[in-house]
Structure formats: structure tokens, C-alpha cells
Amino acid sequence: MKKYSKVLGASLFVITLVSACFVLFKQYSRQQKVSNEVKSIKIGVCIYDEYDTYVSTLIQEVSKLAKQKEMETGFAITLDIQSASGSQITQNDQIENFVDKEYDALCVGLVDRTDASGVIDKAKSADIPIVFFNRELVEEDLQRWDKIYYVGADAAESGNMQGNIIVEACEKDFDLIDKNKDGVLQYVMLEGEPGHQDALVRTENSIKTVMNAGYTLQKLGDEIANWNRAQATTKMATWIDEFGEDIEVVFANNDDMALGALDALKKSKIEQYPIIVGVDGLQNGLESVKKKELIGTVFNDYRGQAKAIVDMAFALAMKQDFPKSIQFVNNKYVYIPYQKITYDNVQEYIRLLEQ
CATH class of the missing domain: 3.40.50.2300 (Response regulator)
Known part of the structure; x- marks a missing residue:
């Protein structure tokens, strides 16, 4: 009887072990399938005006970092950059176009920081997350949905x-x-x-x-x-x-x-x-x-802001957790610190921009 119990116990252990391995294999296969299916992501970028020197510099850095992200991850990133030329109506239309094309994430520098409703409503209806930047929208709008964030600096x-x-x-x-x-x-x-x-x-x-x-x-x-x-x-x-x-x-x-x-x-x-x-x-x-x-x-650290924008947009598009390097304020804001420049330290920043 004892011998039979030992054999039964061993059999149950083997069955349990095989079942657990099978479950793990299925989970791994599912993850691999998702990974294999997602070969590219599309990110729509809206800026208020292409003639703003700071914003144009920021977006150049975003484009550069998106290409680096492609090389690091192996995922193709389509970055579609549109300027609203100072018109919130134009920007709303651009967002609608991105939504119609089923983009994976949006990055938006608002024309009118007090009029974010059109952008948010269109993106929310399609479940497309948004990273706002440069123009801080009012807090009430930022709290309207759990998939919108802001990247900028403390004015x-x-x-x-x-x-x-x-x-x-x-x-x-x-x-x-x-x-x-x-x-x-x-x-x-x-x-x-x-x-x-x-x-x-x-x-x-x-x-x-x-x-x-x-x-x-x-x-x-x-x-x-x-x-x-x-x-x-x-x-x-x-x-x-x-x-x-x-x-x-x-x-x-x-x-x-x-x-x-x-x-x-x-x-x-x-x-x-x-x-x-x-x-x-x-x-x-x-x-x-x-x-x-x-x-x-x-x-106004455009490089730090651009990195946060790209890292966050990529994570949102891939439905991944944010990198640990992203430090939030109140779970919504990412503020990149300013730095004071005078004649005494200006050469350091000239060298920094030359890198």
C-alpha cells in the first residue's frame, strides 16, 4: 500500500510539473506572438508652430532620439510631425487624422493650452494615449483621463x-x-x-x-x-x-x-x-x-524633455511600463529642471550643445 501511495504521489507531482510547464509555455508563446506581431508603431506629433525656435529644436531632438530608439529596440517607429501654424482648429483636424489612421500614441504641443478638450476627446474615443509637451494644459483637463501626461519644465x-x-x-x-x-x-x-x-x-x-x-x-x-x-x-x-x-x-x-x-x-x-x-x-x-x-x-533642457517624450510615447504605444528614469510629479507631470547660465559657466553649455 505504501509503495502504491509513493507511486501515486510521484505521478501527481509529475502531472503538476508538466501542467505548470505547459501553462508557462503557453504564456511565453503568447508573449512571443505579440512581440512578433508588433513590428512597428506610429506616433503622431503636433506642434503649435514650426517657426518657434525652441520648439523646432526640441522636435529635431525628438526625431533623432526616435531613430536611436529604433536601433535599440528593433521596432520601426513612424514619426508623423505636423504643425498647426497657430490654429487650434487645424490642430484638432490633425489629431482626427491621426486617430483615423489608428496611430499608437500622440505627442501634442497645444496651440491653446486652455482648449485641450477637442484633442483629448478625439484621442480618448479611440483609446490613443497622449503626451502633451511645452504648453502645460490646465490641470482639470490633465485629470480627465488616465492616459494623458505632460512633459515640460517648472516655469x-x-x-x-x-x-x-x-x-x-x-x-x-x-x-x-x-x-x-x-x-x-x-x-x-x-x-x-x-x-x-x-x-x-x-x-x-x-x-x-x-x-x-x-x-x-x-x-x-x-x-x-x-x-x-x-x-x-x-x-x-x-x-x-x-x-x-x-x-x-x-x-x-x-x-x-x-x-x-x-x-x-x-x-x-x-x-x-x-x-x-x-x-x-x-x-x-x-x-x-x-x-x-x-x-x-x-x-530649458530640450534634450531632457525630448528623451522623456520619446521614452513615454514608446512605452505607451507598446503598452509597457514607463522606464524608471521617468520621474513623475503627481503621477502626471514630468518636469525637467532648468539651469542658470551666465558668462561664468556659458562655455560648459556651448560645449554641451556641440556634442
């Missing part, structure tokens, strides 16, 4: 750094900056565009940081220049005609507008230029910091 940080650059310059030589010797910093502000989150927050925080450091400021002018160098040149030329040498500080929400202000100054008869600060840290801005034409800028 308050950039404003604080701009303010700190001005404070440090004043600490070194306030008497030189304060041209009219009244103890007050007369300034003008070039803003990106109406309603843009980064423009609003940078504007507020840059001024607040300088004031919190104990300096008194007087606003001479504040104009929208839509992130555009030519528009900034026009605005600055008007201020030069009106205020002349009284302008002591120029705050610009990005480097293109800072360089536009510089262009206007070079065409003027101003003998002592005001100090100028920007944001982005792209090649032209860095060269002007190196020449001491801009007092400084803030590096």
Missing part, C-alpha cells in the same frame, strides 16, 4: 533664475546698471504670448525675485512679442524712442525676444546698453552671453 523655476541673474549682476555693480543713479531699476518686459503658462509665470516670478532681494523696480513697458525675435525688435525700438537711456533692465521670456531687443539696441544711438536676460539657452543665446551682450539666460 516658476525659470522666472526665479532670471531674477537671480539680475540680482547677482546688481550685487556686483549696481552703480553701473543704475544709469540714472536714482536707486531704482527701470525695466521693460517682453512676454511670450497671452495666456501661455510659462510666459505668465516667468514674468511674475522674475520680477518678484528681484524685489524680494531688496531692489526697487519701475516698469516702463510690458508688451507681448509672441516668442518672436522680429516682434521683440519692433517693441524694443518703440521703447528706445520713448525712454532712451532710462531703460536699465530688459526681461525677456525667451532668448529670441532677448536677441530681438539686442538687435534694436544695436540699431539705436544708446551708448550704454541695459542688461538683458532671456530663457532657453540655445546656440544664439549662448553666443550672446559669451560676448557679454546678454547678462545671462536659463537653459
